[in-house]
Amino acid sequence: xxxxxxxxxxxxxxxxxxxxSAQTQVIAHRGYWDCDGSAQNSIAALxxxxxxxxxxxxxxxxxxxxxxxxVNHDDDIQGHVIETTDYATxxxxxxxxxxxxxxxxxxxxKGKETPGIRLVLEIKPHKLEANENRAVEAIVALVRKxxxxxxxxxxxxxxxxxxxxxxxxxxxxxxxxxxxxTPAELKRLGMAGFDYHYKVLRKNPGxxxxxxxxxxxxxxxxxxxxEVMQWLIDRRIDFIxxxxxxxLKRLLEKK
Numbered sequence: 001x002x003x004x005x006x007x008x009x010x011x012x013x014x015x016x017x018x019x020x021s022a023q024t025q026v027i028a029h030r031g032y033w034d035c036d037g038s039a040q041n042s043i044a045a046l047x048x049x050x051x052x053x054x055x056x057x058x059x060x061x062x063x064x065x066x067x068x069x070x071v072n073h074d075d076d077i078q079g080h081v082i083e084t085t086d087y088a089t090x091x092x093x094x095x096x097x098x099x100x101x102x103x104x105x106x107x108x109x110k111g112k113e114t115p116g117i118r119l120v121l122e123i124k125p126h127k128l129e130a131n132e133n134r135a136v137e138a139i140v141a142l143v144r145k146x147x148x149x150x151x152x153x154x155x156x157x158x159x160x161x162x163x164x165x166x167x168x169x170x171x172x173x174x175x176x177x178x179x180x181x182t183p184a185e186l187k188r189l190g191m192a193g194f195d196y197h198y199k200v201l202r203k204n205p206g207x208x209x210x211x212x213x214x215x216x217x218x219x220x221x222x223x224x225x226x227e228v229m230q231w232l233i234d235r236r237i238d239f240i241x242x243x244x245x246x247x248l249k250r251l252l253e254k255k
Contacts (some may be wrong), residue, residue: 005031007230008019009067010235011110016018019126022236022238022239023241024232024233024236024237024238024239024252025052025055025056025238025240026052026054026055026056026239026240026242026245026248026249026252027054027055027056027057027058027118027219027239027240027241027242027245028045028056028057028075028241028242028245029050029058029221029222029242029243030045030058030060030118030243031044031046031048031049031057031058031059032036032045032048032051032054032057032245032246033043033045033053033243034046034243034244035048037097037136038097039095039096039099040058040073040095040096040099041060041071041072041073041095041100041102041141042095042097042102042109042151043102043106043110044097044099045057045059045151046059046107046110046111046114046117047110047247049171050114050117051116052245052246052249053211053245053249054117054120054245054249055085055239056117056118056119056120056153057108057116057117057118057119057120057124058120058121058122058155058241059071059119059120059121060073060122060124061104061121061122061123061124061135061139062083062123062124062135062189062251063082063083063084063099063126063134063135063138063167064076064082064085064086064191065083065084065086065088065130065156066084066086066087066088067134067138068087068103068129069103069104069105069135069138069142070082070087070090070101070102070103070104071082071101071102071104071107071208072101075122075124075127077090077093077101078090078093080093082229083084083128083131087103093105100221101238104139104142108142108144108148111146111148111151112146112148118151118152118153119148119151119152119153120152120153120155120178120241121139121152121153121154121155122154122155123136123139123154123155123156123157123158123161123165124157124158125156125157125158125161126158129160132158132160132161133160133164136144136161136164137162137166137168140165140169140172143169146167148168149163149172152172153155153172153173153174153175153192154169154174154175155174155175155176155195155219156174156177157176157177157178159176159178161179161187161191161217162174162176163189163193166189166190166191166238168202168234169221173192173193173217174190174191174192175192175194175195175196175217175219175221176191176194176195177195177196177198177221179194179197179200182192182196182207182210182211183207183214183216184185184210184214186211186216187214187216191216191218192217193211193217193218193219193238194207194211194218194219194220194237195214195218195220195221195239196219196220196221196232197220197221197222197242198221198223198228198232201220201232201235201237202231203237208235208236208237209235210216212236217238218237218238218239218241219237219238219239219240219241220232220237220239220241221241221242222241222242222243223241223248224242224244225241226247226251229242229248229251231249232251233252238241
């Protein structure tokens with residue numbers, strides 16, 4: 001038997017195949033923005049995350065008063081509160097790299113043209129629950145329109161948004177961000193896992209193993225320190241969200 005087959009058989013017999021195939025993956029926080037020509041939550045940052053070899057690119061979405069989902073981290077942009085402002089008022093605003101504020105429609109269109117990267121779509125909390133609900137409805141519809149259901153994960157700090165996603169996008173991976181709910185309770189609510197700040201996991205280190213025992217996935221944000229990266233890698237976290245995707249990728253390649 002060739003040596004390669006002998007080694008594969010030994011790994012399978014030892015139950016090591018799962019561990020080898022479950023290496024921590026890199027999620028670029030707001031895309032790969034800390035490089036020339038890029039900016040946080042820009043379409044360029046999505047493309048550059050893919051070029052850097054990230055597994056996924058995270059981005060933030062809010063809905064305008066007239067129902068247009070746009071990609072932006074804060075709930076306002078250049079003094080305009082997004083959920084109370086019509087799209088026409090903000091549509092020509094520029095990002096630091098010169099791009100125009102992207103709509104979700106534009107972002108997903110580029111995502112569809114950029115194979116090999118997962119879209120980690122954060123729906124931002126809105127001031128009114130009604131606006132959160134219409135945001136979920138519009139966003140899920142756009143993901144379906146572009147045929148990206150199999151490449152999109154949803155995350156949110158809003159428990160209402162997460163619950164609405166579970167209802168409106170059955171089977172879609174939904175992850176809660178706020179860090180105040182146990183893996184068992186998230187499982188009961190129908191979520192795929194958690195996406196918690198690393199300080200939450202340092203206080204509750206058993207939650208990673210608990211989630212894995214429940215068949216759930218685990219992510220942590222926003223991890224830019226290599227010591228914290230290594231601590232999470234050693235605990236076999238599934239994903240790490242970082243502003244330094246290239247550095248994290250190098251660290252993982254040393255394993």
